[in-house]
Amino acid sequence: MAKKIKKKIKKKKIIAKKKTKKIIKKIVRIKKPVRKKPKRRIVKKIIKKEKPVKKPESQRGEIFDGVHKAKIRIIGIGGGGGSIVSEIISRIKKVDFLVANTDARALKGVNRKVKKIQFGQRLTNGLGTGMNPEIGEEAALEEKEKIKKIFEGQDLCIIVSCLGGGTSSGATPIFAKIAKSMGCLTFGIFTLPFQFEGEKKMEIAKQSLEKISPYFNVFSIIPNERIFQIIDKNTPLQSALSAINKRLISNLEGLLEMVYSSGLINIDFADLRTVLSGYGKLAYLNTVEIAETHKEEAARKVISTSLYPYTLKGARGILYNVVGGKGLCLSDVSRVSEIISESVNKNAKIIFGIIQEAKYKDKVKITLLATGCGSKNDLIKTKKAPVVVKKKMAVKKEIKKAPAPIMVPKPKNKKKPMPKSKPKLKKTAKENYPSKQIDFGGKVRRNALEVRKVMEQEEKDLLDKESVWDTPAILRKKE
Secondary structure, X not given: OHHHHHHHHHHHHHHHHHHHHHHHHHHHHHHHHHOXXXXXHHHHHHHHHHOOOOOOHHHOOHHHHOOOOOOEEEEEEHHHHXXXXXXXXXXXXXXXXXXXXXXXXXXXXXXXXXXXXXXXXHHHOOOOOOOOHHHHHHHHXXXXXXXXXXXXXXXXXXXEEEEOEXXXXXXXXXXXXXXXXXXXXXXXXXXXXXXXXXXXHHHHHHHHHHHHOOOOOEEEEEEHHHHHHOOOOOOOHHHHHHHXXXXXXXXXXXXXXXXXXXXXXXXXXXXXXXXXXXXXXXXXXXXXXXXXXXXXXXXXXXXXXXXXXXXXXOOOEEEEEEEEOOOOOHHHHHHHHHHHHHOOOOOOEEEEEEEEOHHHOOEEEEEEEEEOOOOHHHOOOOOHHHHHHHHHHHHHHHHHHOOOOOOOOOOOOOOOOOOOOOOOOOOOHHHHOOOOOEEEOOXXXXXXXXXXXXXXXXXXXXXXXXXXXXOOHHHHHHO
């Protein structure tokens, strides 16, 4: 029994020792992160960080140190422009975003990452303009100094606006005018209202386009009605508008990739500036992404889209970029270039770039920017001009077709005096001899005997009337 009791006591002691060891280990673990690291290790790490990183020989010198990185800002004006910019910001990087509006409530609904500017508070009291472009224009003119700060230090400003509203249609020309005065390049992207929105809204949009065109370097026009050529007519309104925004996002992504990305043949901001030079030109921007096996199809799709109401015809500045995998052949690029060059003016400036990336292993992406396409007069049609021209032409034709007057023979011997009071005349020679006259298209033809008889009859009639007429000889001579 004593042995058994001793064994039990030993077991309990062993268990107690194990428990104490576990508790000690836990305490050590808790205390370990609190302990400070030795100074030698900290010094070593700092020394490693402070070591200068040697640049390769190709990147040394003043050439690489002085490269200017282009600053691009995308600006949305009004409610529609603000909603487009809010959707674009989630996918596009390397640029700055800003929304300007008079409506405080609309600005609250804009993405938090977007910079916001409210203007025209005195006129609108934080509300919209009520589809009155004059109020939008006055509101922008009052905030000139605030608007100038938007364009300070920017190389290119892409202004997005849905024309037809009061703020967008009225304020956009003022924004463009200020940008031009500050020497900033401007690219406008404008949408026109749907037909069901009414003729008044469309008229406001077209009037705004006329004011805008002299101040923008280039601008593209997208009628909302064109979206029905891309999607089904039964598509809900929100998803239809989102489809337009997705097209804009892909196009702008392609443009920025063209400028910022380096490749086999680079396109930089200097090339973009060359194409955008001048004012009031229509722009065509399109991006197509397709399987690598259909490169020619991608080239044909990029030069023809149903989104714009105009084509590449007449374009004088072309900038396009081909992005593909490492297996992209020179013959493929050559074929794509031929298709694009055949569709534009022979005298156009054509600048192209090629980028090879691993993520485009099985697909090809082509982005095309063309400036100087078509004419804005094709979009803004006047009704009065053709009507006036037609009226003038009709009057001229009527004057030419007027028949010549019929000449009646006059007596040779005596002149016809001017009577004071006109008496009732007897029947003339023409009425006495109706059967012997022959009519040739309005002219009366007689033989010599008939003419003589007519003359004699007229002389007799004049002698009978002479007693009635007392007109002096002087007046008769004048007559």
